[in-house]
Amino acid sequence: MSGTFRRTATGGRTKTQPNDRLVARESLFGRLASASRVTLVCAPAGSGKSVLVRSWIETEGLSARTAWVSVERGEGDAQRFWLMVVAALADIAGRDELVARVSPSPVFRGDAVVERLRSDLASLEDPVLLVIDDLHELDSADALLWLERFLGNRPAMVRVVLLTRVDPRIGLHRLRLAGELTEIRGPDLRFTLEETHELLVRSGIELSEASTAALYERTEGWAAGLRLAALSLAGHPDPERFVSEFSGSERTVAGYLLEEVLERQTPEVRELLLRTSVLERVSGPLADYLTGRPGSERILQELEDTNAFVTSVDVGRTWFRYHHLFADLLQLELRRVAPASVPPLHRAAAEWLEENGEVVEAISHAQAARDWPHASRLLADHCLALILDGRLARVRALIAALPARLVAQDAELALVSAADRVLDGPLEDALAYLALAERLSSGVPADRRRVFDEELATLTLWVARRRGDLDTAVEAMHALETALDGQDPPFSPPGREISEAEVRASALLNLGIVELWSMRLADARGHLEQALALSRRIDRPYLQIGSLAHLAIAGAMGGSPVSSAIELCKQAIAIAEEHGWENDAAIAAPFAIAALGLVRLARFEEAEHCLERAEQTIRRDSEPATELVLHHARGVSWLGQHRLEEALSAFRAAEQSQTVLASQHLLAIELRSRIVETEVLMGDTAGAQAELERMPVDLVRRAELRVAAAALALAENDPERVLDLVAPVLDRSVAALHARWTTIDALLFAAAARDEAGDRRESEDTIEQALELAEPEGIILPFMLAPVEGLLDRHPRHRTAHAALLSEIRGVLAGSPREHRGEQRPLLDELSEAELRVVRYLPSNLKVPEIASELFVSNNTVRTHLRHIYQKLDAHSRSEAVDRARELGLLSPSRRLR
Numbered sequence: 001m002s003g004t005f006r007r008t009a010t011g012g013r014t015k016t017q018p019n020d021r022l023v024a025r026e027s028l029f030g031r032l033a034s035a036s037r038v039t040l041v042c043a044p045a046g047s048g049k050s051v052l053v054r055s056w057i058e059t060e061g062l063s064a065r066t067a068w069v070s071v072e073r074g075e076g077d078a079q080r081f082w083l084m085v086v087a088a089l090a091d092i093a094g095r096d097e098l099v100a101r102v103s104p105s106p107v108f109r110g111d112a113v114v115e116r117l118r119s120d121l122a123s124l125e126d127p128v129l130l131v132i133d134d135l136h137e138l139d140s141a142d143a144l145l146w147l148e149r150f151l152g153n154r155p156a157m158v159r160v161v162l163l164t165r166v167d168p169r170i171g172l173h174r175l176r177l178a179g180e181l182t183e184i185r186g187p188d189l190r191f192t193l194e195e196t197h198e199l200l201v202r203s204g205i206e207l208s209e210a211s212t213a214a215l216y217e218r219t220e221g222w223a224a225g226l227r228l229a230a231l232s233l234a235g236h237p238d239p240e241r242f243v244s245e246f247s248g249s250e251r252t253v254a255g256y257l258l259e260e261v262l263e264r265q266t267p268e269v270r271e272l273l274l275r276t277s278v279l280e281r282v283s284g285p286l287a288d289y290l291t292g293r294p295g296s297e298r299i300l301q302e303l304e305d306t307n308a309f310v311t312s313v314d315v316g317r318t319w320f321r322y323h324h325l326f327a328d329l330l331q332l333e334l335r336r337v338a339p340a341s342v343p344p345l346h347r348a349a350a351e352w353l354e355e356n357g358e359v360v361e362a363i364s365h366a367q368a369a370r371d372w373p374h375a376s377r378l379l380a381d382h383c384l385a386l387i388l389d390g391r392l393a394r395v396r397a398l399i400a401a402l403p404a405r406l407v408a409q410d411a412e413l414a415l416v417s418a419a420d421r422v423l424d425g426p427l428e429d430a431l432a433y434l435a436l437a438e439r440l441s442s443g444v445p446a447d448r449r450r451v452f453d454e455e456l457a458t459l460t461l462w463v464a465r466r467r468g469d470l471d472t473a474v475e476a477m478h479a480l481e482t483a484l485d486g487q488d489p490p491f492s493p494p495g496r497e498i499s500e501a502e503v504r505a506s507a508l509l510n511l512g513i514v515e516l517w518s519m520r521l522a523d524a525r526g527h528l529e530q531a532l533a534l535s536r537r538i539d540r541p542y543l544q545i546g547s548l549a550h551l552a553i554a555g556a557m558g559g560s561p562v563s564s565a566i567e568l569c570k571q572a573i574a575i576a577e578e579h580g581w582e583n584d585a586a587i588a589a590p591f592a593i594a595a596l597g598l599v600r601l602a603r604f605e606e607a608e609h610c611l612e613r614a615e616q617t618i619r620r621d622s623e624p625a626t627e628l629v630l631h632h633a634r635g636v637s638w639l640g641q642h643r644l645e646e647a648l649s650a651f652r653a654a655e656q657s658q659t660v661l662a663s664q665h666l667l668a669i670e671l672r673s674r675i676v677e678t679e680v681l682m683g684d685t686a687g688a689q690a691e692l693e694r695m696p697v698d699l700v701r702r703a704e705l706r707v708a709a710a711a712l713a714l715a716e717n718d719p720e721r722v723l724d725l726v727a728p729v730l731d732r733s734v735a736a737l738h739a740r741w742t743t744i745d746a747l748l749f750a751a752a753a754r755d756e757a758g759d760r761r762e763s764e765d766t767i768e769q770a771l772e773l774a775e776p777e778g779i780i781l782p783f784m785l786a787p788v789e790g791l792l793d794r795h796p797r798h799r800t801a802h803a804a805l806l807s808e809i810r811g812v813l814a815g816s817p818r819e820h821r822g823e824q825r826p827l828l829d830e831l832s833e834a835e836l837r838v839v840r841y842l843p844s845n846l847k848v849p850e851i852a853s854e855l856f857v858s859n860n861t862v863r864t865h866l867r868h869i870y871q872k873l874d875a876h877s878r879s880e881a882v883d884r885a886r887e888l889g890l891l892s893p894s895r896r897l898r
């Protein structure tokens with residue numbers, strides 16, 4: 001189906017009659033109907049651009065397939081603009097659910113959002129129309145750049161109409177040269193004499209032909225002038241004399257006509273128009289507040305019904321905006337007749353908007369009133385909430401609108417400037433503003449000191465987390481807890497959006513992450529669980545993502561199954577996808593952490609996908625801890641696939657990330673052991689030895705480095721040294737990040753050493769112990785890194801209790817990718833204790849009679865248990881049951897006697 005809208009009734013499109021007061025401009029309608037897929041309507045204010053396109057859409061019955069986006073004045077927030085575009089198009093394509101919505105994000109990846117929108121729209125089967133009105137108000141270079149790219153590679157079924165006063169800076173010349181741009185300019189929009197006559201007739205105004213011609217000549221067909229004239233002429237006692245008495249340019253004509261319009265209004269309407277002209281948008285209650293009279297909503301609705309200069313901006317017709325030209329003229333008139341009223345009106349608007357939760361507009365009006373203390377207080381109180389709501393660009397604009405001297409002298413504004421840079425800016429700048437805030441803190445009023453202390457501690461904690469500075473993070477958390485505990489209920493001052501829960505959730509998340517990377521696992525897990533619970537309760541998905549991702553690795557390090565960690569990461573990623581954040585930096589951590597778990601399971605293809613997604617989203621040099629996890633996971637993946645040069649390069653990159661952190665990262669210990677292992681596998685035993693000698697003695701004594709040293713000793717044909725090194729690991733008398741994983745590593749090197757020493761039976765038993773520890777989680781990676789392939793090949797199948805896992809390991813070592821049999825599903829029903837005992841024998845090669853003998857029950861009892869187990873696990877074979885039991889953490893080391 002063609003993506004072009006035609007004037008003939010096709011595709012079920014129904015033509016409708018336009019508003020009776022509007023003129024059907026047939027020639028222009030025809031040009032719009034047959035236009036290219038991009039149409040530029042560029043003309044001065046009041047030329048009738050919006051009215052023309054709206055009336056054409058209404059006449060052609062295109063409303064149901066039109067997404068209309070009006071750019072607000074001075075719009076500098078690229079995220080706000082593009083989310084409006086996405087939302088408008090999602091509404092149009094909603095019935096097909098083709099366009100995914102996007103939630104505001106603290107750090108916006110506009111290029112990715114626009115690309116995803118373009119991809120979604122490529123699936124459309126019916127044409128849609130995107131209208132961007134007042135494009136000249138878009139003051140964001142990024143937003144315009146993405147618009148240029150969108151237009152240059154627009155989907156086939158999308159037509160775009162741009163309404164603007166000036167030519168946009170988006171490279172339309174390419175479309176023009178390609179013949180893909182239709183342009184309608186100011187002269188094209190001038191009314192003809194016949195259209196002027198029709199406008200007057202539709203407005204119920206009778207003029208002689210001579211007066212109609214004079215009016216046309218003096219307005220030069222300017223749409224706004226003609227409509228203002230129609231408003232002035234309506235009910236005028238002498239229309240002919242009125243026409244003869246005015247002349248001049250468009251601006252003077254408009255000014256004169258506006259005075260005439262106001263003169264003909266009741267005092268109530270005139271006062272409402274003038275006093276509300278300071279607003280970007282107005283509602284009935286807000287107008288009531290500014291005028292001191294009730295009934296404003298009715299007046300606004302009547303004004304919309306009678307002229308084209310007042311437009312409702314919501315379906316319920318409760319909020320309105322004035323045409324920009326009309327608002328400009330009203331403001332000029334207000335300054336002429338009552339200049340002293342302008343600042344008080346802005347102050348009153350700020351008060352009402354603050355009380356009604358419209359914080360950003362309240363701050364703007366406080367600034368317009370030059371009420372710097374009020375503006376500063378509002379900005380300080382709501383800064384963190386606005387950032388979490390994805391309004392970082394607007395926060396920056398509000399800061400920029402303040403006098404520079406104020407920011408340099410005000411502790412709370414210094415704190416706002418620090419917050420601006422915490423998420424998306426140089427850490428050095430954030431630290432400088434935090435230091436400035438502390439120096440100026442004595443000037444904070446007593447009644448605001450607790451709020452200030454909370455914000456200062458929270459931001460200090462945030463910066464400490466990014467720097468991996470545990471000492472500073474703990475100190476900041478203590479300061480925060482002191483401030484929060486000393487706060488009498490209610491916690492928040494009236495109108496202050498950021499609640500105790502929001503402050504605590506962000507603080508607990510950041511503290512938990514720092515504790516995690518600093519190896520304080522129990523504390524980290526407790527704080528992260530609290531952060532997750534709070535962020536769920538207050539519906540802060542951005543904080544939920546970080547909590548889930550880092551709980552995943554805290555759980556894995558604390559002994560939870562790898563599959564549980566991967567599942568938590570999947571939950572974090574699902575939240576991001578639900579809000580349209582697939583390319584947001586927030587999901588770099590869950591993807592990197594999931595990859596680390598998948599590598600341990602030898603699911604390299606899935607891990608590679610996660611690593612690619614993490615690399616696409618991470619913001620370089622902004623989250624060194626996450627970068628370290630990413631590089632480390634990449635290195636371990638390549639190591640498992642014996643891409644040794646690449647693995648070593650990734651590990652060195654991870655080392656570089658560690659140098660940026662103030663404290664040693666949790667994975668730094670394993671990182672160093674992996675470097676030694678890689679050098680050993682590369683045959684560089686001298687380099688591995690030098691690496692070990694450079695490490696502190698207390699580090700070399702840890703389990704991970706003992707295993708690495710054992711790998712070196714085995715490569716140097718010293719089996720006794722291997723067994724000496726791993727003995728403390730096996731009896732768990734030395735510290736380890738993850739005791740079970742490290743014990744598996746140690747057992748495998750011990751098995752290889754015993755085999756080399758000629759003790760085959762001990763070697764087999766040691767391999768069996770390693771398989772038993774690996775079985776519950778399905779860990780395979782250690783078997784790929786230790787030199788035990790030959791041992792596994794000749795491991796007696798008739799004696800192993802882990803035949804299924806052994807078969808999988810052999811397959812991966814032979815080059816077969818490890819299969820993943822779908823998503824983790826919950827149990828259909830809980831397994832009984834008797835059924836769990838049978839489940840733990842399923843990975844072995846024991847048959848039903850042998851399992852029955854081990855458990856001292858009958859064969860029929862085992863068969864009955866197996867039938868129930870398969871049903872509850874939703875499995876259809878023994879291998880599927882093993883996989884499901886492993887995913888659900890149901891496989892514990894067996895107690896089979898050997």
